[in-house]
Amino acid sequence: xxxxxxxxRGFYTGLFAGFIGAIAVHISLMVSAMSGFxxxxxxxxxxxxxxxxxxYQLIYELGQVGISGAVFGIFYSMFYEAIPGKGVKKSFIFxxxxxxxxxxxxxxxxxxxxxxxxxxxxxxxxxxxxxAVYFWPVYGIFLGIxxxxxx
Amino acid sequence: MIxxxxxxxxxxxxxxxxxxxxxKDIPFLISQAIVHLGWNGIWGVIFGLFISIIFDRIPGxxxxxxxxxxxxxxxxxxxxxxxxxxxxxxxxxxxIFLLGGPQDKFIFGILFxxxxxxxx
Numbered sequence: 001x002x003x004x005x006x007x008x009r010g011f012y013t014g015l016f017a018g019f020i021g022a023i024a025v026h027i028s029l030m031v032s033a034m035s036g037f038x039x040x041x042x043x044x045x046x047x048x049x050x051x052x053x054x055x056y057q058l059i060y061e062l063g064q065v066g067i068s069g070a071v072f073g074i075f076y077s078m079f080y081e082a083i084p085g086k087g088v089k090k091s092f093i094f095x096x097x098x099x100x101x102x103x104x105x106x107x108x109x110x111x112x113x114x115x116x117x118x119x120x121x122x123x124x125x126x127x128x129x130x131x132a133v134y135f136w137p138v139y140g141i142f143l144g145i146x147x148x149x150x151x
Numbered sequence: 152m153i154x155x156x157x158x159x160x161x162x163x164x165x166x167x168x169x170x171x172x173x174x175k176d177i178p179f180l181i182s183q184a185i186v187h188l189g190w191n192g193i194w195g196v197i198f199g200l201f202i203s204i205i206f207d208r209i210p211g212x213x214x215x216x217x218x219x220x221x222x223x224x225x226x227x228x229x230x231x232x233x234x235x236x237x238x239x240x241x242x243x244x245x246x247i248f249l250l251g252g253p254q255d256k257f258i259f260g261i262l263f264x265x266x267x268x269x270x271x
Contacts, residue, residue: 102230115186
């Protein structure tokens, strides 16, 4: 499949790479819930509503990472030449850039708030934002694979 | 770094002084100011490095280019968290993220464009 318009290519490759990233983060979330990292999620997984919870969580991840991925895909197509690297390496670097500014930025901000106020929930938020480490690098790799293939 | 720190002064110092005058907790406010200055400065440097890579490809002159840089900064820092919060049904927090964040990024963008000279 080939898409001539660069922005449309960025949109579609970003959308599909976002879906794959969403599946990756969903799996990591379920594994971390089963290993006891999220007590609330572990309780839901052990309840009668486990299937409902798994499906809703997956739909939520597909929606939010898919939409974000499509928008960042357009951005990727606009600044394709300027991003360092080649092929998949280029898009992987782009995924790490998004992770840095989109999530580690908030993570550091919440960590700082925790340090200043001593309120424990801010430290928890700072860990929560780093959860994006499970999808942006995966997103970056698949963005490159699709983008180069659909050229 | 300078472009990162100046918006901090504009956005945070005045409300902080007002709050400090009310709370009379000056040492706490001073420590908060120092930490925030460091944090904004560090992220200003990191984002400045990224923008310097794509600087030539951003259209416009000082103001327009600066506003676009601010928009890119806002896009990167708030779009995915807003999508995430919105999808979870936390609309109030999403709106706070969306409307409360971008102003200092636009100031950053304009200052960055004014201060930065791309290598020839």
